[in-house]
Amino acid sequence: MKYCFGVDIGGTTVKIGLFKTDGELxxxxxxxxxxxxxxxxxxxxxxxxxxxxxxxxGIEASQMSGIGIGVPAPVDDNGVVQNTANLGWGYKEVNxxxxxxxxxxxxxxxxxNVAALGEMWLGAGKGQKNMIMVTLGTGVGGGVIVNxxxxxxxxxxxxxxxxxxxxxxxxxxxxxxxxxxxEQYASATGIARLAKKRLAADDAASSLRDKKEISAKTVFDxxxxxxxxxxxxxxxxGVYLGHAMANLAAVVDPSVIVIGGGVSKxxxxxxxxxxxxxxxxxxxxxxNTEFVLATLGNDAGIxxxxxxxx
Ligand code: ZN
Numbered sequence: 001m002k003y004c005f006g007v008d009i010g011g012t013t014v015k016i017g018l019f020k021t022d023g024e025l026x027x028x029x030x031x032x033x034x035x036x037x038x039x040x041x042x043x044x045x046x047x048x049x050x051x052x053x054x055x056x057x058g059i060e061a062s063q064m065s066g067i068g069i070g071v072p073a074p075v076d077d078n079g080v081v082q083n084t085a086n087l088g089w090g091y092k093e094v095n096x097x098x099x100x101x102x103x104x105x106x107x108x109x110x111x112x113n114v115a116a117l118g119e120m121w122l123g124a125g126k127g128q129k130n131m132i133m134v135t136l137g138t139g140v141g142g143g144v145i146v147n148x149x150x151x152x153x154x155x156x157x158x159x160x161x162x163x164x165x166x167x168x169x170x171x172x173x174x175x176x177x178x179x180x181x182x183e184q185y186a187s188a189t190g191i192a193r194l195a196k197k198r199l200a201a202d203d204a205a206s207s208l209r210d211k212k213e214i215s216a217k218t219v220f221d222x223x224x225x226x227x228x229x230x231x232x233x234x235x236x237x238g239v240y241l242g243h244a245m246a247n248l249a250a251v252v253d254p255s256v257i258v259i260g261g262g263v264s265k266x267x268x269x270x271x272x273x274x275x276x277x278x279x280x281x282x283x284x285x286x287x288n289t290e291f292v293l294a295t296l297g298n299d300a301g302i303x304x305x306x307x308x309x310x
Contacts, residue, residue: 004065004309005050006118008111008301009033010072011086014046017302018053021065021310023122027053028302039088047101066105068308069094070114070301074156079108081156107308111301113150113159115260116143118304123296124258132245132254133294134161136216136263139175140183140190144252150308161248162187166240185240188263191216195233204229220266234273242277249278249286260294268293 001020008015010033017028031049034041050067054060071094073084079095094108109117116125116133125131129148135141142161144151151158162183163176172193174181184190195214199206206229211218222230245257257278264270275291282289296303 001063002065003059003063004306005053005067006302006304006306006308007046007050007067007069008114008305009042009046009070009087010111010301011035014042014049015298015302016046016049016053017299017306018057019303019306023303023306025299025303027057028299029053033087035086035088037088038090039084042087042089043094043097043101047098050102061103064104066107066309067098067102068114068305068310069098069106069108070111070305070308071108072111075108075110075152076154076156077152079106081108105309109150109152109305109308110143110156110159112141113143113152114304114308115141115296115300116145116159116258116304117150117307118296118300118302119258119260119294120145120148120304121307122303123300124260124292124294125256128255130252130254131256131258132161132248132252133258133260134186134241134245135261135294136186136188136259137261138188140181140187141261144248144254146252161244164244164247166244182240182244186237186244186263188216188261191219191233191237191263194236195219195230198229198233198236206230216263216266220270224269234270238273238277242274242279243281245274245278246281246283246286249289250283253286254289256290256292258292258294260297260300264293 006017013030018026081092095106098106119125131145133143140162142159144159163181165180166182167180170180271291
C-alpha cells in the first residue's frame with residue numbers, strides 16, 4: 001500500500017492529511033501558518049511536520065507517492081505562484097522548494113481548484129469527470145474540472161467564477177477592483193448586501209427588520225420561516241448565481257454542479273432557487289445538469305490536494 005499527503009495552506013492554519021492512495025484518510029492534523037518574514041517558514045514547517053508524521057507511522061519515503069498542496073492564490077502548472085494575498089509570499093516555486101525540502105514528488109494547485117478535485121474524488125461529485133464547484137463563503141471561489149483535471153489556465157487563474165461579470169450596471173466595487181462580479185451577489189457578504197438594499201428600498205414588513213445584524217444565515221432562516229422579503233432577496237441571489245451557472249455550463253458542459261462553502265449550510269432550499277433560475281437560462285443540452293451540495297466541508301482541500309499528486 002502506498003501513501004500520499006494532502007496539504008491545504010490557509011492564511012491562519014495549514015491542514016494536512018495522510019491518505020492511502022485508494023482515498024482512505026489515515027490521519028489529519030493542523031499546524032499554524034507562520035506568515036511573518038514573507039512566509040519563509042511556511043514550507044519548511046510543513047516539511048518538518050510531514051517528516052515527523054512519517055517517522056511516527058513508520059512510513060518510508062519509498063512508500064510515499066508524493067505531496068499535493070493547495071495554495072490560496074493562482075498557481076500555474078509548474079507549481080509557481082506569482083503573488084499571494086495572505087501568506088506573505090511573492091514569487092514562489094512551490095513544487096521545486098518542497099521537493100528540495102522533502103525529497104518527495106510535489107504538485108501544487110490553487111486551493112479552490114483543489115477543493116473541487118476533492119469533491120470529485122471523495123465527495124459530492126464522486127464518479128464524475130466534468131464538474132463545476134462553487135464555494136460560497138466570504139467570497140465566491142470556484143473550481144472547474146474538465147475530463148477529470150482542474151482547469152488551470154495560462155495564469156493559474158482558471159475557474160475564478162467569483163469574478164464573472166453578472167451585472168453591467170453595478171456601481172459598487174468588488175474586492176478585486178471591478179464592478180458587477182458574481183461575488184458581490186452570491187457570497188455571504190454579497191447576500192447581506194442584497195438584503196440591506198432590499199430593506200432600504202421600501203417599508204415592506206419583514207422579520208429581518210428586527211435583526212441586529214443581517215447575514216446570509218439570517219436571510220435564509222427568515223426564508224424558511226416564510227418571510228416574503230427574505231424570499232425576494234434569495235430569489236435575486238438565485239437569479240445571479242443560476243444565470244451565471246447557465247452561462248458557464250454552455251462552456252464546460254458539466255454533469256454536476258457542486259455548491260459548497262459556509263452559505264451552502266442553508267441546505268437544499270438554496271439549491272431550489274439556483275436550480276430554477278439555471279434551468280430558465282440553460283442551453284437545452286445543459287438543462288439536466290444536476291445540482292448537489294458539497295459533502296466534504298473543510299476536508300475538501302486536503303482530499304483534493306492528495307488527489308492532485310496521484
Ligand atoms: Zn471581482
